[in-house]
Amino acid sequence: MVKYSILTIARNALTGHKNWPKQWRSPEPKSEYDVIIIGGGGHGLATAYYLAKEHGVRNIAVLEKGWLGGGNTARNTTIVRSNYLWDESAAIYEKSLQLWEGLAQDINYNVMLSQRGVLNLAHSLGDVREGVRRVNANRLNDVDAEWLDADGVKEFCPIINISKSARHPVLGATLQRRGGVARHDSVAWGYARAADALGVDIIQNCEVTGIKRDGGKVTGVETTRGDIAAKKIGVVAAGHSSVIAEMAGIRLPVTSHPLQALVSEPIKPVIDCVVMSGAVHVYVSQSDKGELVMGAGIDSFNSYAQRGSFHVIEHQLGACLELFPIFSRVRMMRTWGGIVDTCPDASPILSGTSVEGLYFNCGWGTGGFKATPGSGWCFAHTLAKDEPHALNAPFSLSRFESGALIDEHGAAGVAH
Amino acid sequence: MLNIDCPWCGKRHETEFRYGGEAHIARPEDPAALDDTEWAEFLFMRKNTKGYFAERWLHNNGCRRWFNVIRNTVTHEIVGSYKMGETPPKLPKSAGGAK
Ligand SMILES: Cc1cc2nc3c(=O)[nH]c(=O)nc-3n(C[C@H](O)[C@H](O)[C@H](O)COP(=O)(O)OP(=O)(O)OC[C@H]3O[C@@H](n4cnc5c(N)ncnc54)[C@H](O)[C@@H]3O)c2cc1C
Ligand SMILES: [Zn+2]
Numbered sequence: 355m356v357k358y359s360i361l362t363i364a365r366n367a368l369t370g371h372k373n374w375p376k377q378w379r380s381p382e383p384k385s386e387y388d389v390i391i392i393g394g395g396g397h398g399l400a401t402a403y404y405l406a407k408e409h410g411v412r413n414i415a416v417l418e419k420g421w422l423g424g425g426n427t428a429r430n431t432t433i434v435r436s437n438y439l440w441d442e443s444a445a446i447y448e449k450s451l452q453l454w455e456g457l458a459q460d461i462n463y464n465v466m467l468s469q470r471g472v473l474n475l476a477h478s479l480g481d482v483r484e485g486v487r488r489v490n491a492n493r494l495n496d497v498d499a500e501w502l503d504a505d506g507v508k509e510f511c512p513i514i515n516i517s518k519s520a521r522h523p524v525l526g527a528t529l530q531r532r533g534g535v536a537r538h539d540s541v542a543w544g545y546a547r548a549a550d551a552l553g554v555d556i557i558q559n560c561e562v563t564g565i566k567r568d569g570g571k572v573t574g575v576e577t578t579r580g581d582i583a584a585k586k587i588g589v590v591a592a593g594h595s596s597v598i599a600e601m602a603g604i605r606l607p608v609t610s611h612p613l614q615a616l617v618s619e620p621i622k623p624v625i626d627c628v629v630m631s632g633a634v635h636v637y638v639s640q641s642d643k644g645e646l647v648m649g650a651g652i653d654s655f656n657s658y659a660q661r662g663s664f665h666v667i668e669h670q671l672g673a674c675l676e677l678f679p680i681f682s683r684v685r686m687m688r689t690w691g692g693i694v695d696t697c698p699d700a701s702p703i704l705s706g707t708s709v710e711g712l713y714f715n716c717g718w719g720t721g722g723f724k725a726t727p728g729s730g731w732c733f734a735h736t737l738a739k740d741e742p743h744a745l746n747a748p749f750s751l752s753r754f755e756s757g758a759l760i761d762e763h764g765a766a767g768v769a770h
Numbered sequence: 771m772l773n774i775d776c777p778w779c780g781k782r783h784e785t786e787f788r789y790g791g792e793a794h795i796a797r798p799e800d801p802a803a804l805d806d807t808e809w810a811e812f813l814f815m816r817k818n819t820k821g822y823f824a825e826r827w828l829h830n831n832g833c834r835r836w837f838n839v840i841r842n843t844v845t846h847e848i849v850g851s852y853k854m855g856e857t858p859p860k861l862p863k864s865a866g867g868a869k
Contacts, residue, residue, distance in 0.1 A: 594820075596816075596817075596818035596820075597820050605811070605815040605816075606815065606816075606818070607810075607814035607815050607816060608816070608818060609791065609816050609818050610818055610820075610843075654788070654789035655772070655789045655825070655841075655843075656791070656818060656819075656823060656825065656843050657843050657844075657846065658820045658843050658844050659843070659844055659845070659846055663771045663772065663784055664771055665771055665783075665784070665785050698813075698814050754810040754813075754814040754815070755806040755807055755809070755810040756806070757806075
């Protein structure tokens with residue numbers, strides 16, 4: 355792997371940037387691997403990277419039906435934070451945020467993490483109490499958190515409307531200063547390049563169509579590029595998790611829904627933080643190109659179509675304009691959707707299954723981009739040791755039987 | 771935006787309806803007899819079909835009645851609606867290996 359640095363940029367400038375090596379190989383699939391990861395999104399690639407780096411597993415393939423990051427990884431609005439309410443969530447999301455903070459150095463790839471601060475607005479007395487409670491819970495878990503009153507919100511984000519006569523007035527907000535945004539494609543590409551350098555085979559245009567079992571144990575996969583044997587399989591397929599579960603004859607508690615986002619035409623810098631509101635259903639940040647990046651809640655119905663209904667966008671823009679009247683004449687350029695795998699308790703599943711050697715990492719729903727490094731790190735541990743790390747043990751499939759749900763609807767509800 | 775056929779009121783915009791998820795999940799006849807795994811099945815495990823899917827809708831801003839719809843979760847094509855207790859409409863011929 356050529357190390358990216360100012361020197362390599364200078365050297366390549368001499369040859370007109372025509373001789374940069376490919377970032378990763380595209381090998382033919384081998385007939386057998388120790389571990390097969392299904393899904394080449396950020397979580398799958400991170401899993402492969404940490405399996406190779408932390409656990410010395412080298413015979414790994416990542417199988418992706420389309421192209422790297424073509425799923426939710428490069429369709430999301432890139433909000434990164436760790437201020438979740440419950441101890442279990444705070445621990446895994448904070449592990450992830452800490453990995454984010456060293457990620458560009460670790461994988462030698464600029465993931466453009468920008469810790470610009472994330473506001474979660476409160477619009478009612480109930481919201482205020484929830485927010486203050488979450489700030490206190492976060493502090494007990496060593497997660498940075500502050501409570502701002504309405505004037506504090508205005509100071510942190512001057513273009514926000516805090517008028518008391520608004521339909522849903524801003525009464526305050528939680529602030530996580532270490533939260534922010536990152537560059538989504540870079541996360542997929544950076545992990546792919548780093549994993550490839552450790553010998554991981556990244557195989558695109560390879561759709562898994564069947565899971566092969568010998569009794570209660572997995573033996574491999576059927577794919578559009580032939581059968582491949584594997585000792586262990588990690589499924590990291592986001593919105594398609596249920597489809598793959600069905601191939602293996604197991605059931606999951608997830609449902610797949612469209613989640614839409616949109617961007618405006620580029621404008622001059624107006625907002626230098628991330629603003630989220632679960633109550634009025636919108637969140638906004640501004641990209642480096644100047645586009646306003648916005649999103650809201652899921653479309654209610656099940657879907658695999660990567661598009662949703664227009665009224666959802668209309669609703670979120672109504673909410674957006676009440677918070678930011680200054681945006682009223684900005685034109686929207688593009689909308690799109692991703693298929694998110696939502697769980698009944700708005701928490702993910704990183705778990706073994708009743709089938710030996712078959713593991714699932716799914717259920718991240720509307721908010722898994724921020725978790726990419728931590729999810730991969732924990733899932734790699736789970737696959738390598740055949741048991742969960744303490745950080746992901748609570749996120750097992752069996753919690754739906756034991757009833758030990760991790761109800762993050764308050765902190766994750768709309769938000770991301 | 772989906773146009774959904776309420777069996778009582780006719781075709782209306784999706785915004786008049788609320789989604790109820792997978793249809794035909796039978797309540798346990800003898801709840802006390804269920805073990806934890808069976809409860810998990812009933813409460814949480816879902817079909818989440820890619821393709822033709824039987825689902826419930828509530829005509830919330832209309833007659834406020836529940837009914838079922840067969841809809842393709844990839845194309846969003848709606849095959850038809852039917853009242854609770856009625857037999858579902860037939861799937862189109864092309865439905866064979868619907869993805
Ligand atoms: C509009 C939108 C906004 C969002 N905003 C945020 C946000 O601000 N912050 C945040 O933290 N999260 C956000 N999320 C959620 C986040 O994007 C996801 O939780 C996360 O990216 C999931 O990563 P992944 O790698 O698991 O999934 P994906 O990137 O979807 O990867 C799964 C991969 O599996 C592949 N696959 C599926 N089936 C098969 C098969 N049979 N064979 C081979 N490959 C297969 C797919 O092609 C896909 O590439 C948002 C999501 C959306 C859609
Ligand atoms: Zn009706």
